[in-house]
Amino acid sequence: MATLPHNDIFQLVREPIDTVALAGVVRAPEDGAVVTFDGFVRNQSHNRPTLYLDYEAYESMALTKMREIGLQIHEKYRIHRVAMVHRLGRLEIGETSVFIAVSAPHRAAAFDACRFAIDTLKRTVPIWKKEYFEDGAVWADGEMPPAPAATPRAKPAS
Amino acid sequence: MPPVSQTIRVTVFFFGRLKDLAGHAEDSAEFSDATTIEQLFALYAARYPELAKYRSSVVASRNQEFAAWDTPLRSGDEVAFLPPVSGG
Numbered sequence: 001m002a003t004l005p006h007n008d009i010f011q012l013v014r015e016p017i018d019t020v021a022l023a024g025v026v027r028a029p030e031d032g033a034v035v036t037f038d039g040f041v042r043n044q045s046h047n048r049p050t051l052y053l054d055y056e057a058y059e060s061m062a063l064t065k066m067r068e069i070g071l072q073i074h075e076k077y078r079i080h081r082v083a084m085v086h087r088l089g090r091l092e093i094g095e096t097s098v099f100i101a102v103s104a105p106h107r108a109a110a111f112d113a114c115r116f117a118i119d120t121l122k123r124t125v126p127i128w129k130k131e132y133f134e135d136g137a138v139w140a141d142g143e144m145p146p147a148p149a150a151t152p153r154a155k156p157a158s
Numbered sequence: 159m160p161p162v163s164q165t166i167r168v169t170v171f172f173f174g175r176l177k178d179l180a181g182h183a184e185d186s187a188e189f190s191d192a193t194t195i196e197q198l199f200a201l202y203a204a205r206y207p208e209l210a211k212y213r214s215s216v217v218a219s220r221n222q223e224f225a226a227w228d229t230p231l232r233s234g235d236e237v238a239f240l241p242p243v244s245g246g
Contacts (some may be wrong), residue, residue: 039246055245058173058238061222062245086245098246118246126219126238127245128174139175142242147217148226 009083010066010152013127014058017096026103028079035110037118039098041091045140051132055088058126060088062086065125069117077113078144084117086127097129165190168231170198171238176216179208195220195237196227204238215242 009025041053051080068083072080075093087097100117103109129140172180180202187198195218197210203210218225219238229239 122246125245127239128243140244142244144242145217147224150226150228
């Protein structure tokens with residue numbers, strides 16, 4: 001794998017995410033701000049009490065898509081570093097499922113990049129969660145990633 | 159000379175709800191003629207009719223990039239059928 005520019009971090013993990021450590025890792029003397037997003041397991045879904053969640057991923061593609069988001073936010077915003085970690089497997093109420101930290105010289109870029117990163121992750125990264133309730137389990141409603149339209153083709157020469 | 163028929167062998171992954179409906183996460187398929195992702199899905203939809211109901215919400219990938227349904231398959235491709243994503 002090619003070395004990533006910017007020393008960014010993109011990971012899928014099965015252990016608890018150390019949010020404090022990640023927020024520290026992106027922080028450098030030339031920065032003036034770190035914005036973090038901590039997504040964690042809610043105790044209910046549509047007013048139904050949740051017992052726990054189980055996340056799965058198309059891991060190789062998910063990491064590719066996470067790295068693409070990193071490259072996109074470096075292009076779009078004046079930021080320094082990104083850490084983006086998603087946890088897989090069984091997660092209990094209150095546990096962090098996704099954590100994003102973005103450092104930047106100034107806060108506006110860090111806020112904007114962090115927001116763009118989580119919104120894009122939720123729309124394009126192939127990860128799925130199954131919600132477990134007292135009376136059964138369902139795959140959570142998701143978002144359809146934007147897929148390429150049918151390929152326009154030149155008419156075959158006859 | 160007639161074209162030499164070449165076997166196209168692909169690996170197929172199902173995720174989330176689609177994995178439950180297909181009963182397995184991974185399969186391999188072989189074709190002797192040109193085949194698109196759409197035709198590959200139709201093959202599984204015929205085998206597992208429940209899958210067909212979800213066709214309009216499925217997105218396909220080829221070699222870990224989102225792919226159009228009319229994408230032709232090449233031997234060695236890795237195709238995945240992805241239900242709406244719900245990470246985060």
